[in-house]
Amino acid sequence: xxxxxxxxxxxxxxxxxxxxxxxxxxxxxxxxxxxxxxxxxxxxxxxxxxxxxxxxxxxxxxxxxxxxxxxxxxxxxxxxxxxxxxxxxxxxxxxxxxxxxxxxxxxxxxxxxxxxxxxxxxxxxxxxxxxxxxxxxxxxxxxxxxxxxxxxxxxxxxxxxxxxxxxxxxxxxxxxxxxxxxxxxxxxxxxxxxxxxxxxxxxxxxxxxxxxxxxxxxxxxxxxxxxxxxxxxxxxxxxxxxxxxxxxxxxxxxxxxxxxxxxxxxxxxxxxxxxxxxxxxxxxxxxxxxxxxxxxxxxxxxxxxxxxxxxxxxxxxxx
Amino acid sequence: xxxxxxxxxxxxxxxxxxxxxxxxxxxxxxxxxxxxxxxxxxxxxxxxxxxxxxxxxxxxxxxxxxxxxxxxxxxxxxxxxxxxxxxxxxxxxxxxxxxxxxxxxxxxxxxxxxxxxxxxxxxxxxxxxxxxxxxxxxxxxxxxxxxxxxxxxxxxxxxxxxxxxxxxxxxxxxxxxxxxxxxxxxxxxxxxxxxxxxxxxxxxxxxxxxxxxxxxxxxxxxxxxxxxxxxxxxxxxxxxxxxxxxxxxxxxxxxxxxxxxxxxxxxxxxxxxxxxxxxxxxxxxxxxxxxxxxxxxxxxxxxxxxxxxxxxxxxxxxxxxxxxxxxxxxxxxxxxxxxxxxxxxxxxxxxxxxxxxxxx
Numbered sequence: 001x002x003x004x005x006x007x008x009x010x011x012x013x014x015x016x017x018x019x020x021x022x023x024x025x026x027x028x029x030x031x032x033x034x035x036x037x038x039x040x041x042x043x044x045x046x047x048x049x050x051x052x053x054x055x056x057x058x059x060x061x062x063x064x065x066x067x068x069x070x071x072x073x074x075x076x077x078x079x080x081x082x083x084x085x086x087x088x089x090x091x092x093x094x095x096x097x098x099x100x101x102x103x104x105x106x107x108x109x110x111x112x113x114x115x116x117x118x119x120x121x122x123x124x125x126x127x128x129x130x131x132x133x134x135x136x137x138x139x140x141x142x143x144x145x146x147x148x149x150x151x152x153x154x155x156x157x158x159x160x161x162x163x164x165x166x167x168x169x170x171x172x173x174x175x176x177x178x179x180x181x182x183x184x185x186x187x188x189x190x191x192x193x194x195x196x197x198x199x200x201x202x203x204x205x206x207x208x209x210x211x212x213x214x215x216x217x218x219x220x221x222x223x224x225x226x227x228x229x230x231x232x233x234x235x236x237x238x239x240x241x242x243x244x245x246x247x248x249x250x251x252x253x254x255x256x257x258x259x260x261x262x263x264x265x266x267x268x269x270x271x272x273x274x275x276x277x278x279x280x281x282x283x284x285x286x287x288x289x290x291x292x293x294x295x296x297x298x299x300x301x302x303x304x305x306x307x308x309x310x311x312x313x314x315x316x317x318x319x
Numbered sequence: 320x321x322x323x324x325x326x327x328x329x330x331x332x333x334x335x336x337x338x339x340x341x342x343x344x345x346x347x348x349x350x351x352x353x354x355x356x357x358x359x360x361x362x363x364x365x366x367x368x369x370x371x372x373x374x375x376x377x378x379x380x381x382x383x384x385x386x387x388x389x390x391x392x393x394x395x396x397x398x399x400x401x402x403x404x405x406x407x408x409x410x411x412x413x414x415x416x417x418x419x420x421x422x423x424x425x426x427x428x429x430x431x432x433x434x435x436x437x438x439x440x441x442x443x444x445x446x447x448x449x450x451x452x453x454x455x456x457x458x459x460x461x462x463x464x465x466x467x468x469x470x471x472x473x474x475x476x477x478x479x480x481x482x483x484x485x486x487x488x489x490x491x492x493x494x495x496x497x498x499x500x501x502x503x504x505x506x507x508x509x510x511x512x513x514x515x516x517x518x519x520x521x522x523x524x525x526x527x528x529x530x531x532x533x534x535x536x537x538x539x540x541x542x543x544x545x546x547x548x549x550x551x552x553x554x555x556x557x558x559x560x561x562x563x564x565x566x567x568x569x570x571x572x573x574x575x576x577x578x579x580x581x582x583x584x585x586x587x588x589x590x591x592x593x594x595x596x597x598x599x600x601x602x603x604x605x606x607x608x609x610x611x612x613x614x615x616x617x618x619x620x621x622x623x624x625x626x627x628x629x630x631x632x633x634x635x636x637x638x639x640x641x642x643x644x645x646x647x648x649x650x651x652x653x654x655x656x657x658x659x660x661x662x663x664x665x666x667x668x669x670x671x672x673x674x675x676x677x678x679x
Contacts, residue, residue: 019558026652028463033652036558054651059558112352116369118463135460204353206373206382206568208595213563214650222599229600236579236592238382267650269372269565271353 003048005166006071006097010043013069013095013164020069020095021059023052030107030119034059050124050143053104055079055261058216061088068094073101074170075150077159078259078294079216084161085299086257088219098162100170103143103151105130108271110146114139150262153178160295180283186276198244204270205243211274212250214267217257225249251277256285256302259294288312324493324504325512326484331491334508335359335417342413342452345378347371356416367418367486370462370642374423374571375416379447380430382568383592384408386443386578391585411446415503418456422467422642424479426571427453429640432633433574443591452499455480457522461529464643466656469532471539472640475523485519492519533656538669539635542626542662553615556658559651562614566645566653567595567621572638575601596620618653626659635670 010020014037024035024045032051037043048071056070057079072080080096083089110119110132117134124130128143144152157170189197209226212218225233226246234242250264258278265275285291288310289302326334338344344359349366356375357363390404416424427448434444458474467474477483481500485492492512495501534540546552567573577594580587594601597618602611611617629638639655646654 027646027654027657030463031652033654034559036555038555108352118461201351204350204355208564208568209598210561210563210565210650213561227598227600229603232579232581235581236383236577236590237581238592263650267561267563267565269569269644269648270355271351271372 003046006048006099007043007046009097009164009166010037010046010069010071011040013097014040014043017067017069017095019063019066020071020097021056022046022071023048023054023056026051028119029121030105030110048099050104050130051122053107053148053266055214055216055263057083058214058261058263060094061219064089064093066093069097070094071097071099072159072162073099073104074156074159075101075154075259075261077161078156079261080161080294081297082217082257082259082294082301084297085294085301086219086304096159096162096164098159098165100158100165100167102128102157102170103147103154105143105146106148106266108266109148110141113141113146148262148266149182150260153181155179156295161297180279180286183276183280183283187280199240201272202240202243202247204272205238205247206270207238207243207246208269210267210269211247211264211272214263215250215254216261216263217254217259218250220253247274247277250274251281254278255281256289256291257293258282322495322501322504323512323516324495324509325490325515326493326509327490330508331365332361334506336361337506337508338415338417338503342415344415344417345375346417347375356419359417365418367456368459370420370423370458370465370644372644372648373569374426374642374644375419376423376426376430376571378414378416379427379451380444380574380593383590384443385588386591387589389580389587389589391587409442409446411450414447414451416451416453418484419453419480420458420642421455421474421476421478421480421483422465422472422640423571424453424455425472425476425640426479426642428479429572429629429636429638430574432636452481452503453479454493454500454503455483455496457483457485457519458526459486459522460526461531462643462647464646464654464656465641466531466533466643467641468527468530469534469540469656470637470639470641473523474526474530485522487515487518487522490515492516494519533654534660534663536663536665536669538671539637540626540659541664541667541669542622542659543664543666546662546664547619547623547627550615552661553619556661557615557618557653560614560618560653561650562597562599562617563650564593564595564597565648565650566655567597568593569644569648571642571644572625572640596624618658622655622658622662625655 014020020037022035023032024047026033034054034056035045055076057072057076084091114132114134117136119132119134121133130141130143132139153174155172157172234245262275265273291302335344339359345356346359346363346365347354348357348363354366354371355373356371385408388406392402434441435448477496481497483494483496492515493504575594576591579590581590603609625638630636
């Protein structure tokens with residue numbers, strides 16, 4: 001897909017909306033950064049490639065009163081579907097430009113693959129090869145080796161909802177069963193092993209709340225329980241107890257709502273795999289309610305409904 | 320002070336073990352690819368080839384610390400009266416921070432002006448600061464987003480360090496900067512390092528030349544007050560900001576804190592913990608009014624504090640040492656150097672930068 005088609009579409013849409021959110025070059029060769037386009041002359045700054053990792057749909061609820069155009073990948077489009085289910089955006093105020101995507105890079109994996117060397121240049125080939133030039137060497141990597149885990153089991157390479165689709169739709173070639181394979185595998189560990197693992201990784205948490213603020217479904221915003229000072233629910237101590245408390249609240253608030261975009265994990269400056277917890281809860285929700293978040297705009301999230309007798313929760317049956 | 324020392328690479332762990340018999344020693348440790356300063360252990364995976372994700376400010380200005388403890392008591396004969404016993408926590412140990420990057424060491428000098436060399440010194444900060452020896456480590460390479468030379472520093476800046484260590488073939492050259500530092504290298508593992516001086520200097524120079532200057536104009540970045548006051552600039556430049564605290568919490572010069580009394584029934588603690596101007600609660604007033612209601616106002620303050628207000632108060636010294644962490648770890652790549660560059664005053668000549676980030 002040539003970026004020119006995208007630019008043409010954005011130019012056209014810009015006549016109908018206040019802002020279009022896309023991607024542009026970041027501070028170095030491996031980073032893209034969100035671009036807010038409010039005038040025609042900015043359209044030429046747009047880029048589209050495997051560095052476009054951010055979930056731009058996350059900005060929509062905060063711009064609810066404006067008319068906004070947004071560029072989404074397949075995974076990002078689930079956020080919009082979930083917003084519609086929860087009434088967090090006005091669909092008529094949003095113009096969605098969909099881009100079929102066959103995977104993006106994970107900065108953390110890329111840096112590890114080049115042994116944390118400074119990267120001078122990166123190019124992407126259609127066959128999935130990624131050429132990386134560092135100060136020491138030029139290396140060819142396979143995109144799937146440095147892609148976020150979500151790309152490796154991606155079921156929705158083509159956006160599920162859009163007004164304009166640019167490029168040909170892509171069908172997923174990843175088996176459905178693979179989506180939660182890693183979670184099922186992780187769950188096989190003993191309770192002690194799992195506790196030790198989470199203690200080790202959460203010890204690193206600095207409570208900067210990048211995970212929460214990057215999360216498209218964290219909508220409590222300034223009223224988050226983790227920070228409220230009146231009442232002061234969670235102590236200012238930064239011990240494991242407080243860190244666990246915050247992350248588990250985040251997880252539970254996302255039960256059956258997490259669209260698995262992985263932004264929480266990508267945003268974490270301390271490399272904590274926070275998305276694992278949310279995906280575990282999503283797996284439970286799938287088994288209990290046969291519900292997958294962010295797929296069908298007409299669905300109702302299970303936590304938004306109440307049935308005295310839930311089909312699969314036997315212990316809730318009352319006399 | 321020119322008595323150069325040399326530490327062989329194979330003696331590094333032994334040297335640290337020796338230091339650890341007298342002091343609490345913090346070293347940069349890599350765990351799951353994340354580097355942070357942790358207590359030295361013999362099997363620590365010390366990582367020197369890239370800067371820590373989080374600077375060693377945690378050692379002297381920890382994420383949270385107990386300032387005082389309260390204990391409440393009641394006597395049976397006087398049930399309407401509660402006695403309070405207050406105990407301060409002023410127990411500071413001899414500490415060594417090993418291999419702080421020069422930008423991280425310099426960060427402490429930004430804190431010093433506020434917490435140590437002010438009219439009302441902060442006893443908790445001063446207590447720890449005075450008992451800590453900082454072994455700086457001249458950067459072996461540049462890192463994505465770093466720009467120390469553009470804010471008056473270098474990758475081998477000695478300011479803030481008690482010793483400056485430079486890696487050369489086979490080991491490390493140790494250059495004492497202060498008396499405190501001189502004492503630390505009185506060790507059987509430290510040899511005479513004078514013959515390695517040239518190699519160390521060459522290495523320092525090579526890395527210095529690789530640091531990128533993100534500013535279009537040479538000299539000390541000078542912000543135009545007019546542009547700074549234009550809210551529409553901030554609104555557009557910061558549209559992408561998520562208003563999380565990653566930039567502030569990872570910043571070696573951010574020093575804002577919160578104080579809370581954390582009560583149990585018969586005892587309580589007064590805690591000091593990191594706070595961040597990027598959080599809405601930071602400026603939320605008791606009335607419910609928030610003078611910095613949006614992320615634009617909050618980031619404007621962050622830039623203002625570092626490039627306008629702090630320099631105004633402290634002889635033009637910038638409160639930014641160019642480590643680049645806020646750029647590198649920002650989830651959406653907000654680039655403070657780009658923002659400062661766009662705010663640059665195009666009408667006047669920039670002043671010359673001095674080595675402490677101040678004006679000539």
